[in-house]
Amino acid sequence: MKTWHALWAGAALALSLFAPSAQAQILIGQTAGFSGQVAAGVKETTDGALLYIDSVNAKGGVNGQKIELISLDDKFDPKLAAENARKLIEENNVSAMFLNRGTPHTEAIIPLLDKHGVVLVGPSTGAMVLHQPVRKYIFNVRATYQREAEKAMTHLASMGITRIALMYADDSFGADGIAGAQKGLTAAKLTPVVVEKFDRAKPDFPPIAVKIAKADAQAVLMVASGSAVVDAGNALRSAGSGAQIVTLSNNASGGFIKSLGANARGVIVTQVYPNERAVTFPMVKEAQELAKAKGLTEISPAMLEGYAAAKVLVEGLKRAGPKPSREKIHAALESIKKFDLGGLEVTYGPDDHTGLDFADLSIIGTDGRFRR
Incomplete structure:
Protein backbone atom coordinates (compact mmCIF):
# COMPACT_ATOMS: atom_id res chain seq x y z
CA MET A 1 0.00 0.00 0.00
CA LYS A 2 1.12 3.53 -0.71
CA THR A 3 -1.04 6.28 0.84
CA TRP A 4 -2.03 9.46 -0.96
CA HIS A 5 0.71 11.16 1.02
CA ALA A 6 3.20 8.87 -0.67
CA LEU A 7 1.71 9.52 -4.09
CA TRP A 8 1.79 13.24 -3.45
CA ALA A 9 5.40 13.01 -2.28
CA GLY A 10 6.36 11.03 -5.37
CA ALA A 11 4.69 13.55 -7.62
CA ALA A 12 6.37 16.43 -5.82
CA LEU A 13 9.76 14.75 -6.17
CA ALA A 14 9.19 14.16 -9.88
CA LEU A 15 8.16 17.77 -10.39
CA SER A 16 11.27 19.00 -8.63
CA LEU A 17 13.43 17.19 -11.19
CA PHE A 18 11.94 19.16 -14.04
CA ALA A 19 10.97 22.39 -12.33
CA PRO A 20 13.82 23.99 -10.34
CA SER A 21 11.41 26.55 -8.93
CA ALA A 22 9.22 23.89 -7.30
CA GLN A 23 9.16 24.06 -3.53
CA ALA A 24 11.62 21.71 -1.85
CA GLN A 25 10.16 18.87 0.18
CA ILE A 26 11.37 17.10 3.30
CA LEU A 27 10.65 13.44 2.62
CA ILE A 28 9.92 11.26 5.64
CA GLY A 29 9.54 7.48 5.35
CA GLN A 30 7.11 5.19 7.15
CA THR A 31 6.63 1.43 6.92
CA ALA A 32 3.79 -0.08 8.94
CA GLY A 33 0.99 -2.63 8.81
CA PHE A 34 -1.71 -0.63 7.05
CA SER A 35 -3.30 -4.01 6.32
CA GLY A 36 -3.39 -7.10 8.53
CA GLN A 37 -3.86 -7.54 12.25
CA VAL A 38 -2.67 -4.10 13.38
CA ALA A 39 -4.25 -2.04 10.58
CA ALA A 40 -6.77 -0.23 12.80
CA GLY A 41 -4.11 1.00 15.23
CA VAL A 42 -1.66 1.91 12.46
CA LYS A 43 -4.28 4.01 10.71
CA GLU A 44 -5.08 5.88 13.92
CA THR A 45 -1.46 6.59 14.89
CA THR A 46 -0.78 7.82 11.36
CA ASP A 47 -3.93 9.96 11.36
CA GLY A 48 -2.79 11.49 14.64
CA ALA A 49 0.65 12.27 13.22
CA LEU A 50 -0.91 13.86 10.15
CA LEU A 51 -3.04 16.14 12.32
CA TYR A 52 0.15 17.85 13.40
CA ILE A 53 2.16 17.51 10.17
CA ASP A 54 -0.68 18.93 8.07
CA SER A 55 -1.07 21.86 10.48
CA VAL A 56 2.67 22.60 10.19
CA ASN A 57 2.52 22.40 6.39
CA ALA A 58 -0.50 24.72 6.34
CA LYS A 59 1.66 27.35 8.04
CA GLY A 60 4.47 27.05 5.47
CA GLY A 61 6.23 23.90 6.67
CA VAL A 62 9.60 23.72 8.41
CA ASN A 63 12.08 26.42 7.42
CA GLY A 64 10.02 26.97 4.27
CA GLN A 65 9.85 23.32 3.28
CA LYS A 66 6.77 21.11 3.36
CA ILE A 67 6.94 17.71 5.04
CA GLU A 68 5.80 14.80 2.85
CA LEU A 69 5.17 11.44 4.49
CA ILE A 70 5.76 8.40 2.28
CA SER A 71 3.83 5.53 3.88
CA LEU A 72 4.31 1.95 2.72
CA ASP A 73 2.32 -1.08 3.85
CA ASP A 74 4.44 -3.89 5.29
CA LYS A 75 1.40 -6.03 6.20
CA PHE A 76 2.95 -6.42 9.67
CA ASP A 77 5.66 -8.65 8.19
CA PRO A 78 9.21 -7.94 9.49
CA LYS A 79 10.83 -9.01 6.19
CA LEU A 80 8.59 -6.68 4.19
CA ALA A 81 9.23 -3.91 6.74
CA ALA A 82 12.96 -4.24 6.10
CA GLU A 83 12.48 -4.16 2.32
CA ASN A 84 10.18 -1.14 2.55
CA ALA A 85 12.74 0.65 4.71
CA ARG A 86 15.46 -0.14 2.17
CA LYS A 87 13.37 1.37 -0.63
CA LEU A 88 12.55 4.46 1.38
CA ILE A 89 16.14 5.05 2.47
CA GLU A 90 18.05 4.05 -0.66
CA GLU A 91 15.60 4.82 -3.46
CA ASN A 92 13.34 7.57 -2.11
CA ASN A 93 16.26 9.09 -0.19
CA VAL A 94 14.10 10.04 2.81
CA SER A 95 15.61 12.34 5.39
CA ALA A 96 14.28 10.27 8.31
CA MET A 97 12.14 7.25 9.15
CA PHE A 98 9.06 7.66 11.29
CA LEU A 99 6.31 5.86 13.21
CA ASN A 100 6.81 2.27 12.12
CA ARG A 101 4.98 -0.50 13.97
CA GLY A 102 6.18 -3.65 15.74
CA THR A 103 9.17 -4.89 17.72
CA PRO A 104 10.64 -7.51 15.34
CA HIS A 105 9.85 -5.11 12.49
CA THR A 106 11.92 -2.36 14.10
CA GLU A 107 14.76 -4.77 14.80
CA ALA A 108 14.72 -5.75 11.13
CA ILE A 109 15.38 -2.21 9.93
CA ILE A 110 18.06 -1.24 12.48
CA PRO A 111 20.93 -2.42 10.20
CA LEU A 112 19.68 -0.03 7.49
CA LEU A 113 19.47 2.87 9.94
CA ASP A 114 23.03 2.21 11.10
CA LYS A 115 24.37 1.76 7.56
CA HIS A 116 22.93 5.00 6.21
CA GLY A 117 22.89 7.15 9.36
CA VAL A 118 19.11 7.61 9.20
CA VAL A 119 17.11 8.32 12.35
CA LEU A 120 13.85 6.59 13.24
CA VAL A 121 11.54 8.81 15.27
CA GLY A 122 8.69 7.43 17.34
CA PRO A 123 8.65 3.70 16.64
CA SER A 124 5.20 2.47 17.68
CA THR A 125 6.56 -0.14 20.06
CA GLY A 126 7.66 -0.06 23.68
CA ALA A 127 10.34 -2.73 23.32
CA MET A 128 13.08 -2.49 25.94
CA VAL A 129 15.60 -3.64 23.31
CA LEU A 130 15.12 -0.23 21.62
CA HIS A 131 15.91 1.59 24.87
CA GLN A 132 18.75 -0.38 26.46
CA PRO A 133 21.40 -0.34 25.18
CA VAL A 134 20.84 2.99 23.45
CA ARG A 135 20.29 2.63 19.70
CA LYS A 136 22.14 5.51 18.08
CA TYR A 137 19.54 6.25 15.40
CA ILE A 138 16.32 5.39 17.23
CA PHE A 139 14.51 8.12 19.15
CA ASN A 140 11.70 6.63 21.23
CA VAL A 141 8.80 8.82 22.29
CA ARG A 142 6.49 6.45 24.21
CA ALA A 143 7.11 4.44 27.42
CA THR A 144 8.22 0.80 27.42
CA VAL A 272 1.20 5.56 27.52
CA TYR A 273 -0.43 8.97 27.00
CA PRO A 274 -2.87 11.06 29.04
CA ASN A 275 -6.61 10.60 28.71
CA GLU A 276 -7.60 11.64 25.19
CA ARG A 277 -10.36 13.78 26.72
CA ALA A 278 -8.11 15.46 29.35
CA VAL A 279 -7.97 18.98 27.93
CA THR A 280 -5.93 20.08 30.96
CA PHE A 281 -3.02 18.71 28.91
CA PRO A 282 -2.29 21.33 26.20
CA MET A 283 -1.21 18.57 23.78
CA VAL A 284 -4.59 16.87 24.11
CA LYS A 285 -6.46 20.14 23.64
CA GLU A 286 -4.35 20.96 20.55
CA ALA A 287 -5.00 17.58 18.98
CA GLN A 288 -8.72 17.80 19.73
CA GLU A 289 -8.99 21.20 18.08
CA LEU A 290 -7.11 20.10 14.95
CA ALA A 291 -9.24 16.95 14.74
CA LYS A 292 -12.43 19.00 15.03
CA ALA A 293 -11.24 21.25 12.22
CA LYS A 294 -10.93 18.14 10.05
CA GLY A 295 -14.45 17.03 10.92
CA LEU A 296 -13.46 14.34 13.44
CA THR A 297 -15.66 14.06 16.52
CA GLU A 298 -12.99 12.68 18.85
CA ILE A 299 -9.41 11.42 19.09
CA SER A 300 -8.10 8.08 20.37
CA PRO A 301 -5.04 7.14 22.46
CA ALA A 302 -3.43 5.79 19.28
CA MET A 303 -3.92 9.15 17.58
CA LEU A 304 -2.24 10.88 20.54
CA GLU A 305 0.77 8.59 20.13
CA GLY A 306 1.13 9.63 16.50
CA TYR A 307 0.56 13.28 17.37
CA ALA A 308 3.29 13.27 20.03
CA ALA A 309 5.74 11.50 17.71
CA ALA A 310 5.08 14.08 15.00
CA LYS A 311 5.80 16.93 17.41
CA VAL A 312 9.19 15.40 18.21
CA LEU A 313 9.95 14.84 14.51
CA VAL A 314 9.08 18.42 13.58
CA GLU A 315 11.13 19.82 16.45
CA GLY A 316 14.13 17.84 15.22
CA LEU A 317 13.63 19.11 11.66
CA LYS A 318 13.37 22.71 12.88
CA ARG A 319 16.61 22.43 14.84
CA ALA A 320 18.37 20.81 11.88
CA GLY A 321 18.15 24.06 9.91
CA PRO A 322 17.17 24.94 6.33
CA LYS A 323 19.02 21.99 4.77
CA PRO A 324 18.20 19.11 7.13
CA SER A 325 20.68 16.38 6.19
CA ARG A 326 20.45 12.99 7.89
CA GLU A 327 23.45 13.86 10.03
CA LYS A 328 22.03 17.23 11.06
CA ILE A 329 18.69 15.70 12.01
CA HIS A 330 20.43 13.17 14.26
CA ALA A 331 22.45 15.89 15.99
CA ALA A 332 19.34 18.08 16.32
CA LEU A 333 17.31 15.36 18.02
CA GLU A 334 20.10 14.65 20.50
CA SER A 335 20.13 18.35 21.39
CA ILE A 336 16.52 18.27 22.61
CA LYS A 337 16.28 19.00 26.33
CA LYS A 338 13.01 19.31 28.27
CA PHE A 339 10.96 19.84 25.10
CA ASP A 340 7.36 20.40 26.16
CA LEU A 341 4.96 18.34 24.06
CA GLY A 342 2.07 19.98 25.88
CA GLY A 343 2.10 18.75 29.46
CA LEU A 344 4.77 16.08 28.95
CA GLU A 345 8.50 16.71 28.51
CA VAL A 346 10.99 14.90 26.28
CA THR A 347 14.76 14.98 26.73
CA TYR A 348 17.39 13.18 24.64
CA GLY A 349 21.16 12.87 24.67
CA PRO A 350 23.89 10.53 23.40
CA ASP A 351 23.21 8.20 26.33
CA ASP A 352 19.41 8.55 26.47
CA HIS A 353 16.93 8.01 23.65
CA THR A 354 14.11 6.85 25.94
CA GLY A 355 11.54 9.63 25.53
CA LEU A 356 8.54 9.47 27.87
CA ASP A 357 7.92 7.26 30.89
CA PHE A 358 4.19 7.95 31.28
CA ALA A 359 2.05 4.84 31.95
CA ASP A 360 -1.58 4.55 33.01
CA LEU A 361 -4.50 2.11 32.86
CA SER A 362 -7.89 2.34 31.15
CA ILE A 363 -10.94 0.12 30.94
CA ILE A 364 -13.39 -0.11 28.05
CA GLY A 365 -16.79 1.10 29.21
CA THR A 366 -20.31 0.13 28.18
CA ASP A 367 -20.27 3.03 25.71
CA GLY A 368 -17.30 1.54 23.85
CA ARG A 369 -14.84 4.17 25.00
CA PHE A 370 -11.68 4.05 27.10
CA ARG A 371 -12.28 5.12 30.70
CA ARG A 372 -9.55 6.06 33.18
Missing part, protein backbone atom coordinates in the same frame (compact mmCIF):
# COMPACT_ATOMS: atom_id res chain seq x y z
CA TYR A 145 6.01 -2.30 27.37
CA GLN A 146 7.80 -3.56 30.46
CA ARG A 147 6.69 -0.51 32.42
CA GLU A 148 3.10 -0.97 31.20
CA ALA A 149 2.93 -4.69 31.98
CA GLU A 150 4.50 -4.22 35.41
CA LYS A 151 1.97 -1.49 36.25
CA ALA A 152 -0.91 -3.72 35.10
CA MET A 153 0.19 -6.57 37.38
CA THR A 154 0.62 -4.21 40.32
CA HIS A 155 -2.90 -2.88 39.71
CA LEU A 156 -4.46 -6.36 39.56
CA ALA A 157 -2.68 -7.39 42.77
CA SER A 158 -3.91 -4.25 44.52
CA MET A 159 -7.47 -5.32 43.65
CA GLY A 160 -6.94 -8.66 45.39
CA ILE A 161 -6.64 -10.62 42.15
CA THR A 162 -4.13 -13.42 42.70
CA ARG A 163 -4.84 -15.99 39.97
CA ILE A 164 -3.30 -14.38 36.91
CA ALA A 165 -2.55 -16.08 33.57
CA LEU A 166 -0.04 -14.83 31.00
CA MET A 167 -0.22 -15.50 27.26
CA TYR A 168 2.02 -13.94 24.67
CA ALA A 169 3.18 -13.96 21.06
CA ASP A 170 6.33 -16.03 20.58
CA ASP A 171 8.49 -13.12 19.42
CA SER A 172 10.60 -10.32 20.89
CA PHE A 173 7.50 -8.21 21.62
CA GLY A 174 5.82 -10.98 23.59
CA ALA A 175 8.95 -11.84 25.57
CA ASP A 176 9.46 -8.17 26.41
CA GLY A 177 5.94 -7.69 27.76
CA ILE A 178 6.09 -10.88 29.82
CA ALA A 179 9.41 -9.78 31.37
CA GLY A 180 7.66 -6.67 32.68
CA ALA A 181 4.68 -8.69 33.91
CA GLN A 182 6.96 -11.06 35.80
CA LYS A 183 8.58 -8.08 37.55
CA GLY A 184 5.18 -6.88 38.71
CA LEU A 185 4.12 -10.35 39.86
CA THR A 186 7.38 -10.88 41.75
CA ALA A 187 6.94 -7.55 43.53
CA ALA A 188 3.42 -8.64 44.52
CA LYS A 189 4.75 -12.07 45.58
CA LEU A 190 2.53 -13.84 43.04
CA THR A 191 3.15 -16.69 40.60
CA PRO A 192 1.15 -16.90 37.36
CA VAL A 193 -1.27 -19.85 37.20
CA VAL A 194 -0.65 -20.30 33.45
CA VAL A 195 2.12 -19.05 31.16
CA GLU A 196 1.59 -19.86 27.47
CA LYS A 197 3.14 -18.57 24.26
CA PHE A 198 1.70 -18.91 20.76
CA ASP A 199 2.92 -18.71 17.16
CA ARG A 200 2.33 -15.13 16.02
CA ALA A 201 1.77 -16.18 12.40
CA LYS A 202 -0.41 -19.25 13.10
CA PRO A 203 -1.89 -19.04 16.61
CA ASP A 204 -3.96 -21.86 18.08
CA PHE A 205 -5.93 -20.31 20.92
CA PRO A 206 -8.55 -22.92 21.97
CA PRO A 207 -6.09 -25.25 23.80
CA ILE A 208 -4.59 -22.28 25.65
CA ALA A 209 -8.05 -20.99 26.54
CA VAL A 210 -9.00 -24.39 27.99
CA LYS A 211 -5.88 -24.36 30.21
CA ILE A 212 -6.71 -20.89 31.48
CA ALA A 213 -10.32 -21.87 32.17
CA LYS A 214 -9.26 -25.03 34.03
CA ALA A 215 -6.81 -22.99 36.13
CA ASP A 216 -9.73 -20.74 37.13
CA ALA A 217 -7.72 -17.62 36.29
CA GLN A 218 -9.26 -14.36 37.49
CA ALA A 219 -7.36 -12.30 34.92
CA VAL A 220 -5.24 -12.92 31.84
CA LEU A 221 -2.63 -10.60 30.35
CA MET A 222 -2.51 -10.93 26.57
CA VAL A 223 0.71 -9.59 25.08
CA ALA A 224 -0.32 -9.68 21.45
CA SER A 225 -1.49 -7.44 18.64
CA GLY A 226 -4.94 -6.49 17.41
CA SER A 227 -6.84 -9.41 15.94
CA ALA A 228 -4.82 -11.94 17.98
CA VAL A 229 -6.23 -10.51 21.22
CA VAL A 230 -9.73 -10.53 19.71
CA ASP A 231 -9.41 -14.20 18.67
CA ALA A 232 -7.86 -15.19 22.00
CA GLY A 233 -10.66 -13.43 23.87
CA ASN A 234 -13.30 -15.25 21.82
CA ALA A 235 -11.59 -18.58 22.55
CA LEU A 236 -11.43 -17.73 26.24
CA ARG A 237 -15.15 -17.01 26.46
CA SER A 238 -15.97 -20.14 24.42
CA ALA A 239 -13.96 -22.17 26.94
CA GLY A 240 -16.16 -20.84 29.72
CA SER A 241 -13.64 -18.47 31.30
CA GLY A 242 -14.82 -15.15 32.65
CA ALA A 243 -11.29 -13.94 33.37
CA GLN A 244 -10.58 -10.20 33.19
CA ILE A 245 -8.74 -9.54 29.91
CA VAL A 246 -5.78 -7.17 30.09
CA THR A 247 -3.66 -6.02 27.14
CA LEU A 248 -1.06 -3.37 26.35
CA SER A 249 -1.16 0.05 24.70
CA ASN A 250 -0.32 -1.29 21.25
CA ASN A 251 -4.06 -2.02 21.20
CA ALA A 252 -5.17 1.40 22.45
CA SER A 253 -7.22 2.28 19.38
CA GLY A 254 -10.88 2.82 18.65
CA GLY A 255 -10.60 0.21 15.91
CA PHE A 256 -9.50 -2.38 18.46
CA ILE A 257 -12.57 -1.69 20.60
CA LYS A 258 -14.83 -2.20 17.58
CA SER A 259 -13.11 -5.44 16.65
CA LEU A 260 -13.73 -6.85 20.15
CA GLY A 261 -17.46 -6.58 19.59
CA ALA A 262 -19.52 -7.99 22.46
CA ASN A 263 -16.36 -8.83 24.43
CA ALA A 264 -15.15 -5.21 24.59
CA ARG A 265 -16.76 -4.12 27.86
CA GLY A 266 -14.45 -4.44 30.84
CA VAL A 267 -11.22 -5.09 28.92
CA ILE A 268 -8.28 -3.29 30.56
CA VAL A 269 -5.84 -1.58 28.18
CA THR A 270 -2.68 0.07 29.46
CA GLN A 271 -1.98 3.57 28.13
